[in-house]
Amino acid sequence: MKHRGLGYTLISLCLAVAAVDVALFAAFAPGSEKPGTRLIPEHVEIRAPESSSSPDSLPSSELPKPVQKPPVNVPPAPEPDTGKVAYLTFDDGPTPKTPEVLKILKDHKATATFFTVFHPESDIYYRRIADSGCQLAIHAYNHDYKPLYASVESYFADFYKMQAYLRKFTKTPVTDFRFPGGSSQTVTDKRMFCKIILETQKQGLRYFDWNVSAGDATNAKISAEYVYNNIIPAAFQYDRPVILMHERSPYTRAALPRIIEALKEKGYSFGQVKDLSETVQHRTPAYAAKVLAE
Numbered sequence: 001m002k003h004r005g006l007g008y009t010l011i012s013l014c015l016a017v018a019a020v021d022v023a024l025f026a027a028f029a030p031g032s033e034k035p036g037t038r039l040i041p042e043h044v045e046i047r048a049p050e051s052s053s054s055p056d057s058l059p060s061s062e063l064p065k066p067v068q069k070p071p072v073n074v075p076p077a078p079e080p081d082t083g084k085v086a087y088l089t090f091d092d093g094p095t096p097k098t099p100e101v102l103k104i105l106k107d108h109k110a111t112a113t114f115f116t117v118f119h120p121e122s123d124i125y126y127r128r129i130a131d132s133g134c135q136l137a138i139h140a141y142n143h144d145y146k147p148l149y150a151s152v153e154s155y156f157a158d159f160y161k162m163q164a165y166l167r168k169f170t171k172t173p174v175t176d177f178r179f180p181g182g183s184s185q186t187v188t189d190k191r192m193f194c195k196i197i198l199e200t201q202k203q204g205l206r207y208f209d210w211n212v213s214a215g216d217a218t219n220a221k222i223s224a225e226y227v228y229n230n231i232i233p234a235a236f237q238y239d240r241p242v243i244l245m246h247e248r249s250p251y252t253r254a255a256l257p258r259i260i261e262a263l264k265e266k267g268y269s270f271g272q273v274k275d276l277s278e279t280v281q282h283r284t285p286a287y288a289a290k291v292l293a294e
């Protein structure tokens with residue numbers, strides 16, 4: 001009994017000493033939290049321990065490893081839909097450079113419309129355009145203005161010849177086109193040309209001009225910078241810029257990746273003119289009707 005009493009006394013003493021130690025440590029240890037002070041920065045999140053075992057009591061080699069959370073498939077944030085669409089258009093092709101242009105478009109996730117001219121032995125390039133998913137449209141069978149615009153008949157003979165040729169590559173007849181020189185061309189008789197414009201409307205054909213031009217239809221020595229500066233920032237003035245380019249221009253091909261990226265940065269996606277509800281026309285059928293009524 002005596003031993004047991006002594007044992008209790010010793011245990012009580014040890015507990016008392018331990019309590020004093022804890023109290024003293026809490027009061028004087030450097031960095032002790034005083035009432036009313038907050039030592040934890042605001043951005044540190046405090047969480048209840050996930051298990052009852054205290055990691056501090058284990059040697060570092062036995063510390064539980066951080067829980068590896070399984071990767072969560074977070075879908076990428078959707079691109080903000082600005083409603084702005086850029087229409088890249090290439091005239092006068094295809095050319096042996098067409099595949100290079102198609103590759104740039106593919107690499108930069110863009111699309112375009114090609115207003116094509118008949119080029120013998122270029123079947124492979126029309127095919128490439130069609131297979132790429134880009135739009136194959138009509139420019140002319142023969143781009144020579146004088147015989148083309150000589151009469152209403154000469155114009156449509158040329159148009160339907162090109163349409164028939166493109167049927168090799170398209171599932172349906174092509175009805176979207178661009179006049180060589182645009183509808184603002186002045187090389188032909190004005191009244192004759194207005195008759196042609198009105199007739200295209202009657203036949204359910206749609207022509208597309210442009211509101212931004214690369215200025216690359218020239219044999220002059222220009223530069224990629226020049227082409228880029230003609231297009232950017234002019235295209236930003238429109239929610240639906242229709243951009244005229246020529247794939248044969250090495251400057252245009254060199255500038256194309258930067259042009260696409262600049263448009264993307266401004267929130268533009270890329271479309272084909274067939275999707276435009278309203279065409280861009282320098283001279284409308286209404287204008288042609290007015291001229292012919294004079």
Ligand SMILES: [Zn+2]
Nearest residue numbers: 091092180181
């Ligand atoms: Zn042309």
